[in-house]
Amino acid sequence: MTTLNFGAVQGLTGAEQRHLQDLAGVYQYHQAGNAVKDKYYEGHVTLNDVNLGIALPGGLRNLEVGCNWGQKAVDALADRSMFDGFVGSGQAADTMAQLVAGNRLLAQYAKACRDELKYGCVFATLSADPALGCRIRFHSPATSAALWSGEKGRIDCGLAIIDTVPDEKFKGQWRPHIVNLYTDEAVLVLTLENGVWTAERHPHRMGRPLMEPMIWNATSGKPFGRSRLKRPVRALIDDYIRIVANATIALEFDTTPQKYLLGVTDDQYDAVVSSKFKQYIGSILASTSNPETGENPEFGQLAQGSLQPHVDKMRMTATQFSAATGLTITDVGIVNDANPTSSDAILAQSQTLVLMAQQLNQGNGDALATIARMAQAIARNVPLDALTEEEAGIMAHFKNPAMPSVAVTADAAIKIASARKEFASTDTFLEMIGFDQADIRRIKAQEQRVRGRQLLVEVENENNGENLG
Incomplete structure (x- = not known):
């Protein structure tokens, strides 16, 4: 766990020093909770974390039961939030397209969205860059912190660790510089050299911090949002792990059912006990009568336990998890082969997740629009109020979170094109009938070459006609 201990930093004012100490305190306070969420997301939960101390033996406390429910709860929603760039008009659209490509913003957003859902928020920071115009980076709460201003309705100040852990093997001993x-x-x-922190000041004209959060599921009491892996969801994951562990132990006992022999002699008893496994797998078990009692030995087997209660409990927990997270029941591994679910029923089950994705896109779209405005202002070295109407009107665009089939979108595109003839020549039309941006560029380039050849043929025919005349 990374520790931030600044002390007195050379070059900071008194107010800035107080802000820094407050931010360091907030950062340290949330690190334990963030580590727990990260553990559940990665599936590194052991039986020692969930054991009630009743049925599970203590010798299995370090056993890890594979459970990807935490990752599924985050990724299934993040996968439906598909940022597709910015839309606008004029030079502003071209500028933002260059910033998106230069910062690899589409790929960076996908990673940032997962961190946002895992921890509740993620922070975007901006800085001037000679080559790109503006550098945009995303930081999870594991490497950043911020203070919220209710009066301003935005971040009051924030910090971000720039030199993060170079490799996972250094985790826990790395100290940022x-x-x-x-x-x-x-x-x-802030730079650490020889145990002393010094500050290098870079003034800007934005009038607000060059830091913007993307927040999931915020409330008035939690302005920086809430994680998808909140405590009730983690409790259901704990329950699932206990069920799987109990079922595994029950299966071991069912594989080797308990047997018994009554009325054997001491020698026979010693022979059986000395080679239990051999006696278990042997096809014949022979024994003479007991000379002391005259009774013949009696062989028996105790009734096997049933895995059905474990399966029923697992199904019940999976249903609760599905309801708590908005995942479909098939997403958590419950399949009814006897009565398969229709495609319409599966689509209906996913509506909750689609509505959540729309909510996620709406919030992130507002944050990305703010980021786009600040990025353009930084690139031009002007304040926000100096942006043109085109620059201020930039909007984030997301793909449809319902992820309809190509047949459905193609049919809709053709119907729209029949009513609006110009629509058939747009990129949007080609996207709706199933082509990605790479295909669209190839199609347009080849269409341009075809038009060029046709033009050459027409010019050549005209020249030949003039020569014949």
Whole structure:
């Protein structure tokens, strides 16, 4: 776990020093909770974490039961939030397209969205860049912190660790050496050298921190949102792990059912006990009568336990998890082969997740629009109020979270094109009938070559006609 201990930083004002200490305190306070969410997302939950101390033996406390429900709860929703770039008009659209490509924003958004749902929020930071115009980076709460201003309705100040852990093997012993502090007036680069932190000030004209959060499921009491892996969801994952462990132990006992022999002699008893496994797998078990009692030995087997109660409990827990997260019942591994679910029923089950994705896109779209406006202002080195109407009107675009089939979208595109003739020549039409951006570029390039050849043929025919005349 990363520790931030700044002390007195050279080059900071008294107010900035207080903000830094408050941010460091917030960062340290949330690290334990963030580590728990990360553990559930990665599936590194052991029986020792969930054991009630009743049925599970203590010797299995370090056993890890494979459970990807935490990852599924996050990824299934994140996969439906498909950022597709910014839309606008004029030069602003071209500028944002360059910023999106230069910062690899489509791929970065996909990673940031997972962190947002895992922890509740993620922070985007911006800085001037000579090559790109503006550099945009995303930081999870594991490497950043911020203070919310209810009066301003936005971040008051924030910090982000810039030199993160170089490799996972250094986790727990890595100490950052470069941390950025974001305020309304400047970005302060804090550098640790020889045990002393110093600040390098970079003033800006934005009038607000160059830091913007993307927040999931915020409330008035939790302005930085809530995780998809909140405590009730983690409790259901614990329940599932206990069920699987109990079922595994029950299966071991069912594989080797308990047998008994009554009325054997001491020698026979010693022979059986000395080679239990051999006696178990042998096809014949022979024994003479007991000379002391005259009784013949009696062989028996105790009734096997049933796995059905474990299966029923697993199904019940999976249904509760599905209801708590909005996942379909098939997403959590419950399939009814006897009565398969129709495609319409599966689509109806996914409506909850689609509505959540629409809510996620709406919130992230507002944040990305703010990021786009600040990025353009940084690239032009102007304040926000100096942006043109085109630059201020940039909007984020997301693909349909319902993910309809190509047949459905193609049919809709053709119907629209029949009513609006110009629509058939747009990129949107080609996207709706199933082509991605790479295909669209190839199609347009080949169409341009065809038009060029046709034009050459027409010019050549005209020249030949003139020569004959």
